[in-house]
Amino acid sequence: MKIALLGIGTVGSGVREQLSACADIEVRRVLVRREIPELGSLATRAIDDILGDARIDAVVEVMGGEHPALEYVLRALRAGKDVVTANKLMLSEHLEELLEAARAGGARLKIDASVGGGIPYLFNLARAARTGGMQSLFGIVNGTTNLILDTMQVEGADFADVLAQAQRAGYAEADPSADIDGGDARAKLCVAAAVGLGAILRPADVDVAGIRTIALGDVRLFQQMRRVCRLLVRADRLDGDHLAACVEPTLVLPGDLEAAVHRNDNLIGYVERSAGLQYFFGQGAGKSPTAFNVVMGLRDLIDGAIDPLGAPLRRAEVDNSHLVRRYYVRTSAPLGVQAERIGEVGGAPAYLTEPLSADGMHAHARDLRKADPQLFFAGVRA
Amino acid sequence: MKIALLGIGTVGSGVREQLSACADIEVRRVLVRREIPELGSLATRAIDDILGDARIDAVVEVMGGEHPALEYVLRALRAGKDVVTANKLMLSEHLEELLEAARAGGARLKIDASVGGGIPYLFNLARAARTGGMQSLFGIVNGTTNLILDTMQVEGADFADVLAQAQRAGYAEADPSADIDGGDARAKLCVAAAVGLGAILRPADVDVAGIRTIALGDVRLFQQMRRVCRLLVRADRLDGDHLAACVEPTLVLPGDLEAAVHRNDNLIGYVERSAGLQYFFGQGAGKSPTAFNVVMGLRDLIDGAIDPLGAPLRRAEVDNSHLVRRYYVRTSAPLGVQAERIGEVGGAPAYLTEPLSADGMHAHARDLRKADPQLFFAGVRA
Structure with missing residues (x-):
């Protein structure tokens, strides 16, 4: 198979290195932005x-970003070239x-590397969904935020210090917004919902x-509560x-x-009906694992393996009224929902609310943030 | 696809139930030992x-045991019928x-359900091994012993009581030897070593x-040591x-x-060279998960998916001289290796040894058991 790389950054150069050991896959061209x-x-x-x-039989899109990656991939597919991509934002x-x-082009699109770095998650989601029993998807899909949460807990360090340290070590971007505000995790959840539940969600929903x-x-309050904080995604078929x-x-x-x-x-x-949990x-990111998942996508093209996007998709609406749990909320604003006060952080009270629906809590938090931009909240697993 | 089930016990009846929802797979015959x-x-x-x-295109072997399952499966394969089996002992x-x-028969053998119940482990091992970088395999592969170890720790219960309770609940066999002596885990390790490392091991080695x-x-001593005991398997490419x-x-x-x-x-x-850990x-056993993995094997036959046994195999020798760690040993016999005494259990001293190779420790334990059949030992992760 003869391929081209669109982009030769961290993941792209990892793919090129790993392919140097593959006799049956040849890199013929590399799209670059400046001379190399x-x-x-x-x-x-x-x-x-x-x-x-x-x-050129197949194109590996590892340039990232929405544009012009989208236009290039669309043209490649329409021209009948298979595409392997790690671009969760575009997807x-x-x-x-x-x-x-x-x-339209009779081409295949392999997207496994777009979620979970080197983890073969999307492939397995598609494989297990073949008998129609996929019920829920969930987990930790953002490595940067997990590193921050784990380091704060283990080392007792401040958010800003840990973030700065992660940026210096290359684990967080100069603009960390997509990671720390949850946008990266949301994009991955949407891709997984398409593969596993056949549902096209609008990320903004x-x-x-x-x-x-x-x-x-x-x-420190979580430790007193004998709890550990993780940034989790979740999608359930209703x-x-x-x-x-x-x-x-x-x-x-x-x-x-x-x-x-x-x-x-x-x-x-x-959770699949018969297989259970x-x-x-x-490692959910990083040069070698992500490049490995790209190479697996190329191998799957050669082997004709199961296609994560083989099943039909339909648009779906988000309804979070049934996701009900208690919430930890720390805010200096008047809370306005039934809650027990459990402590204080930097002068702001911390509460444990009565059970609330996720859509209710998120809507309420959007209001409260107008008065207190420093508000933090987290769901509490029963 | 038209199939026959060899056996209709727990897993077999689970397969039949799950296939009732699959329009393209028809169960035409069921081999039984007595009238049903x-x-x-x-x-x-x-x-x-x-x-x-x-x-009949394919045969699902879920009778278990070495014979006559082996003879039936060999005949089926030679007759050109694809076989899906969950039989780790036979494999x-x-x-x-x-x-x-x-x-010889031009048939395919799908074995995913033989290890890990509903976990798609062997399939993924084979998929990730395609680029030749698989280095090590490991984990918890026996649910019965994990249930016993976890319950002893969480509930502070005796081994015999927990085992009896597991037997009553159907989590342990009437003769629990294959689980509690590690034979079941060893069979699964050998199957995984073939799929992931291309190595045929003699289980007895x-x-x-x-x-x-x-x-x-x-x-209780492990808890004082801030440790948790698990029965682990491990294979490393040397x-x-x-x-x-x-x-x-x-x-x-x-x-x-x-x-x-x-x-x-x-x-x-x-651990794969590029993908990492x-x-x-x-759930590593049970009717629905294991049956699900059998159904996945049938779907893979239809979809022409990656074959876990597609790569060439060669015989390999076991060499455990490089697996070096400290051991916890509790025995009333004179220990005979350098060790620190850390406590006492039922009148017998418990020790933490100097680092020892696995083959050295296991050989020494075989000798010590002649004097003390109640000896227990466990590796200590550094």
Whole structure:
């Protein structure tokens, strides 16, 4: 198989290194934004050199970002070239259009590397969904926030210090918003919901809370409560047209599997009617694991393996009125819901609310944040 | 696809139930040992009614045991019928012969359900091994012993009581030897080593220690040591002809993933050169999960998915001289190796040894057991 790489950053160079050991996959062109002398004649800055080359069977999109990745991938698919991509942002926003282009061009789209780094999550989700019994998806899908939460707890460090340290070590972006506000996790949840539940969600419909405002004092209260905080995603099949879907910090029990997920590791699972609860654990990002998942996608093209996007998709509405739990809320604003006061963090009271629905809590938090932008809240697992 | 079931016990009836919802897989015959009136004309006691029926494409072997399952499966494969089996004992002892029969008959052998109940472990092991970078396999593969170890710790109960309770609840066999002496775990390790590392091991060569002699006093000492006991398997690629391979109780840290595996759940993993550490968690036994994995094997036959036994196999020798760690040993016999005395259980001293190789420790334990059949030992994770 002859392929082209669109992008040669961290993941792209990992893919190129790993393919150097594969006799049956040849990298023929690499799309670059600026000259990279050591690539020699492999490099091109013109996408048409790749899309117009009939000898190139498949394109690996590892440039990231929404544009122009979307336009390049659409053109590649319409031209009949298979595409392997790790681009969760593009996939979460444009999946229907991408699948339509793949159908039109008779091409295949392999997306396993877009969720969970090196974890074969989407592939297994698709494989297990073949008998129609997939019920729920959930887990820790963002390594940066897990690293921050775990380090705050283990080392008793402040959010800002841990974030700065993660940025220096390359575990967090210069602009960390997509990670710490939950947008990255939401994009992955939307991709997983498509693969596992056959549901196209509008990312903007998913209730999202991140960890930007968490304080060390909150973490100390969680320890007193014998709880561990993790940023969790969740989607549940309700009926044909409705899904529960949310992203929020959640206080789990110390003996729960999620509490044993340290550093930037990921743990992603599902419940299938017959198989029951299944979890997949691994490094959810990083050059080698993500590149490995891209290479698995290329191997799957060669082997004709199960297609994570083979099942029909339909649009779904989010309904979080049935996701009911207690919430930890720390805010200096008047809370306005029934709750027990359990402590104080930096002068602001911390509460444990009566059971609330996720949509109710997220809507209420949006209001409260107008008075208290430093509000933090987390679901409490029963 | 038209299939026959060999056996209609717990897993077999689960497969039949799950297939009732699959329009494209029809159960045409069921091999039974005694009359089962409600099966009507589906039932036969004659294997030739199945193997001689050219309309039957595939055979699901869920009778268990070594014989006559082996003879039936060999004949089915040689007759060109695909086989899906959950029989780890047959596979661990006769894999070469089975693969030779499959080659001779042009048939496929799907074995995913033989390890890990509903966990898609073998399938993923094979998929990830395609680029030749699989290094190690390990985990908790026996649900019965995990249930016993977890219950002893959580409830402070005696081994004999927990075992009796597990037997009454159907989680342990009337003769629990295969579980509590580690033989079941060893068979699964051998099957996984073939799939992941391409190595045929002689099960008898693998060092095995079980939990038959563990006492509540041992578990209390582990708690004082801030450790949790789990029965772990492990195989590491050394060079082309050698593998480290052993089964032994291991004292892990409370924050380790294994410590968060409760009741009869399983957690099985691997390390691949690029993907790094990956774990798979789920219910490792039981009617519905195991039957689900059998159904996945049938779906894989239809979909032409990756074959866990597609890669070439070679025989390998076990070399456990490089697996070095401290051991917890509790014995009334003179220990005879450098060790620190750390407590006493039922009048017998408990020790923490200097680092020892696994083959050295297991050989020494075989000697010590002549004087003290109640000896218990466990590796200590550093």
